[in-house]
Amino acid sequence: MKLDMVGIIVKDMKASLAFYRALGFSFPDNAEKEAYVEVDQGGVRLSFNTEEMVTPLFGELEKPKGQRIELAFLCENVQELDRLYDNVIAKGYQGVREPWDAFWGQRYCILEDVDGNLISLFVPLE
Structure with missing residues (x-):
């Protein structure tokens, strides 16, 4: 078994990608309009998933309760x-x-x- 991807659930894709761009990440043009965006970090993918996209998959999302990761x-x-x-x-x-x-x-x-x-x-x- 190997870690392949870490997914981040985001409230606002545009705001989230702007933060990660400030860290130097590159995303495709118009990525902020998508519900799912991923980047490869040299073998481990980092994905950004809107709350609207994942709610039907996971059920109702609970508010975060402290830092867990x-x-x-x-x-x-x-x-x-x-x-x-x-x-x-x-x-x-x-x-x-x-x-x-x-x-x-x-x-x-x-x-x-x-x-x-x-x-x-x-x-x-x-």
């Missing part, structure tokens, strides 16, 4: 991590924790996407 993205270097964090914050998105050098040997920061999901950026420190 975090998506962590490996950056190329410390400068990229800091630049991405600053770019996202400058566009008005929510930071949870500014970049810091964590005791476990990584440069780390935590953001919150427009649906309240925790998004971490990290890079190993040398």
Whole structure:
């Protein structure tokens, strides 16, 4: 068994894709008009699914009750991590924790996407 895809249920596809574009993701033109969008992250797909699309599949959606999952993205270097964090914050998105050098040997920061999901950026420190 292998992890193949992580799906994110979104309230507003346009707003969600704008956040992930600020992180550097590329999406097809007019993707914000779709109910389902996916990108390949080097063997693991990340999908964005509107609430309207998944409600018939899952039944009634419950409101989230606290953070249960975090998506962590490996950056190329410390400068990229800091630049991405600053770019996202400058566009008005929510930071949870500014970049810091964590005791476990990584440069780390935590953001919150427009649906309240925790998004971490990290890079190993040398």
